[in-house]
Structure formats: structure tokens, C-alpha cells
Amino acid sequence: MRPVVIAACLLLLAPITDSWWASGSAVILDPRMICKKNRRARGRLAQICRNETGLLKEISRGVTLGATECAHQFRNRRWNCTTQRRSMRKILIRDTRETGFVNAITAAGVTYAITRACTAGSLLECSCEKGTPKPRRGRGSSVTVPPPTVPSDRWQWGGCSDNVRFGLKKSREFMDSRYRKRSDIKTMIKLHNHNAGRLVIKNNMRVECKCHGLSGSCTLRTCWLRMPTFRQIGDKLRDKFEGAVKVISSNDGDSFMPESPTIKRPGKKDIIYSEESPDFCSPNLKTGSLGTYGRQCNISSAGTDSCDQLCCRRGYKHTTVKETENCNCQFKWCCEVICETCNVRRDIQTCL
Known part of the structure; x- marks a missing residue:
């Protein structure tokens, strides 16, 4: 059996409480453990833990989705997004570009799973978006008009668009809320990479249309917005991994900047890191490297x-x-x- 298939199977069979997505002693993406550690907490995270069990189930699915995609994207590399929990914990303690990819793909996975559940009607808290999508602001925003091949007077918004706004909102509430009051470099990098993963979905929504008319004449088209496939999301984040930017803390202590003044300041969609990666050639308990022997x-x-x-x-x-x-x-x-x-x-x- 190929290694990537084994990795996917292990992830699907592993219980949530034995999640390998951990950062030292702070488990970052085990929903039950996060809720257990925040029993006395207040705010949106506490509300999700206590009242939105269906949402927690979709978050768990999103974690698995991100982990499986990570194993696919790195299957041919020295570091192959191993499912070995002790190794992954050691890797995630550091702020390497591999850690940045893991945080980005997992935030994307959680957003994707929640949004997909909304469209399928699996969550009581949300449904698909109907009618005219709200316009996106900013450069590189997702498409909100049908392709040029559709005449402007022969289409209308309708159908059931993916409710990505709800997915983005819940992903932020669950994954980011515990870090919002911190401003250390590790936290800033983590939150930035979470957002980079979500933006890949938000900025790459595509338009789908359905024809209406006698005998397939397509006198009118109804159009709606759909998310890209998760494989496309993984491909785009892998490209961001290749161009990841190394950063250091700014003098004000509340932001970061490129390590080298000759490097362009990273944008919101870029993956960032602050520590160089090991070469992953030989086993190393300290760095979590398993080596490539065999x-x-x-x-x-x-x-x-x-x-x-x-x-x-x-x-x-x-x-x-x-x-x-x-x-x-x-x-x-x-x-x-x-x-x-x-x-x-x-x-x-x-x-x-």
C-alpha cells in the first residue's frame, strides 16, 4: 500500500482525542481537547463548545480533510507530513515553513467542511446563500459576476451558493479566538497563516450556471457561487509554501517584517515563517525529523x-x-x- 494511502487511513481511523495536530502541550486542532481545556472560558469559543455539537463534528472533518491533503501534497518530499504524532508535535513547536503550511491547510479544511455542511443542510445554524451574493472588497477578491460568455441581460443570481462567509466566521471563532489578545511573533505568524489558508477559498470562488428555456435554448441562466475543489486549494497553498517569506518581529512588537530589507513585505495570502527548517535527511528527536531511510x-x-x-x-x-x-x-x-x-x-x- 502506498504511504499516502496509509496516512489517509490512519487519519480517518484515529480518534479525535488522539489527534496528532498538536503544538507542544497546547493542542491546536483537537476540538474536544480544546473544549476540555476551555470549560470555564467565555465568548464565542465557549458557546461553540457547549451548544454547537454539530459544528464541532464538521470542524473535526475539516481537520482530517486538511491532514489528508497535507499528506498528498508532501508525499514526494523529505518531510511527507507524517502521521507520527510525536514527530508532528516537535515540528509544530517551531515556526518553520512546514508549520506554516499545516496551519494554513487546516484552517482551509475547517472552513471548507463547515461551508460544505451549510450547503448540504447538515447544520441547523446555517444554510446555503440564496439570491445575489454580497460583493467582495479588496484586490484579488472572488468573482461575483458570471463569465463574459454569459450576456449581461440573460442571467440572474439564484440557486444555492456556498455560504463561505459562515465557514470563514466559524473557522476564525474556533481557531483564532484563543490567540487574539497575544502579540508575540509566534502568535502573529500562526494567525497570519490561518488567514492565508482561508483566503485561498474566499478568493477563488467560482461561478456555476444553469440554463433555462424551451428545448435547451438557454434564454436565461441562473448562476451561483461554488468553492474550488479542495485539491485545488491544496495546490495553491503548496505554491504559497514554495514562496514562503521569512519574517522577524518589528520594533513596535505588534507586527512583523521580512528578515531581509530586500524582500517584499508578505501579503495576507502569503505563508510566513521565522525559523529555518531542518533538512529532514536523518532522524532527529529534537526537530521531529524521521529521516528518509527506506x-x-x-x-x-x-x-x-x-x-x-x-x-x-x-x-x-x-x-x-x-x-x-x-x-x-x-x-x-x-x-x-x-x-x-x-x-x-x-x-x-x-x-x-
Whole structure:
């Protein structure tokens, strides 16, 4: 079984109270643990914990969604978003770019799951948005008009738009409220990356339309807004990870700035970090690195999964394995596909 499939299965089977998304002693994305630690708290977080059990269920789904996507995006890298809890805790203690991606993809996952539940009618607190969407402000905001291919006099807002505003609101209330009164650099980075993850959804809403008219004439179209797929969100955040900006605390103590004066100040949609990442080549209990020994590499690749890159130039070994697969398949009328079973040999390379 491929490592990414194993990771996804482990995440789906793991109980919430055994969540590996933790930062030292402060569990950041285990809903039940957060609520347990804030029993005497007041405000929106306390209200969610006490009264909105359906919302907590969707938040848990969002955490799993983000974790699974993280494993997919990093499956071919030295750090593969491991599900090993002790390793992840050590990694999340530091403010590396990997931590920034985890915080961003998880905030996006929580927003996505809540919004999707609203559209499906699974939450009593919300529903889909109907009618004309409210305009988005700011540069790079999401689309609020149909594509140019739709004549302006032949469409109208309708249908059931994804209620992303509710998803954004609840994600902020649950994930950010405990940190709002702090202004240390770690907290500022965490909140910034949470917001960067949410903005990928907000700024990439797409328009869907349905035709109305006799015999498919499409004399009128009803249009609504939909979220992108979560794979598209993960792809965009991976690109942000590649261009992440290293920051330091500003002199006022309430903001941050790029470490180098030659680097452009990061925008709201950028992932930021303050500590350099380990190389993840060798096991290291202090940093949480598990190393890459035994990982499969791609001898014909020039990317992050190449044997030189993944094995940190330590070398690799060749192994030939025998497998069976369907072959010489034929379609038999009607309606069956008949295949033979063939033995094949496959060469694999694993890091030393």
C-alpha cells in the first residue's frame, strides 16, 4: 500500500482525542481537547463548545480533510507530513515553513467542511446563500459576476451558493479566538497563516450556471457561487509554501517584517515563517525529523522525489518485485470485461 494511502487511513481511523495536530502541550486542532481545556472560558469559543455539537463534528472533518491533503501534497518530499504524532508535535513547536503550511491547510479544511455542511443542510445554524451574493472588497477578491460568455441581460443570481462567509466566521471563532489578545511573533505568524489558508477559498470562488428555456435554448441562466475543489486549494497553498517569506518581529512588537530589507513585505495570502527548517535527511528527536531511510525514490525524476534529493545523496538500493496485474482485457457483449492475469516485474529504489 502506498504511504499516502496509509496516512489517509490512519487519519480517518484515529480518534479525535488522539489527534496528532498538536503544538507542544497546547493542542491546536483537537476540538474536544480544546473544549476540555476551555470549560470555564467565555465568548464565542465557549458557546461553540457547549451548544454547537454539530459544528464541532464538521470542524473535526475539516481537520482530517486538511491532514489528508497535507499528506498528498508532501508525499514526494523529505518531510511527507507524517502521521507520527510525536514527530508532528516537535515540528509544530517551531515556526518553520512546514508549520506554516499545516496551519494554513487546516484552517482551509475547517472552513471548507463547515461551508460544505451549510450547503448540504447538515447544520441547523446555517444554510446555503440564496439570491445575489454580497460583493467582495479588496484586490484579488472572488468573482461575483458570471463569465463574459454569459450576456449581461440573460442571467440572474439564484440557486444555492456556498455560504463561505459562515465557514470563514466559524473557522476564525474556533481557531483564532484563543490567540487574539497575544502579540508575540509566534502568535502573529500562526494567525497570519490561518488567514492565508482561508483566503485561498474566499478568493477563488467560482461561478456555476444553469440554463433555462424551451428545448435547451438557454434564454436565461441562473448562476451561483461554488468553492474550488479542495485539491485545488491544496495546490495553491503548496505554491504559497514554495514562496514562503521569512519574517522577524518589528520594533513596535505588534507586527512583523521580512528578515531581509530586500524582500517584499508578505501579503495576507502569503505563508510566513521565522525559523529555518531542518533538512529532514536523518532522524532527529529534537526537530521531529524521521529521516528518509527506506523511502521509495524515483530514479528517473529530477524533482523532490528523485533518488539524489530524497535520499540526501546517501545512495539507494535496487529491488525487483514480482506482481500480478490484469492484462489482455477484452469487452464481451453484453456487458462484461474479461482479462487475463499477467506476472510482471517491477524495479523499485529505496533510500539507504
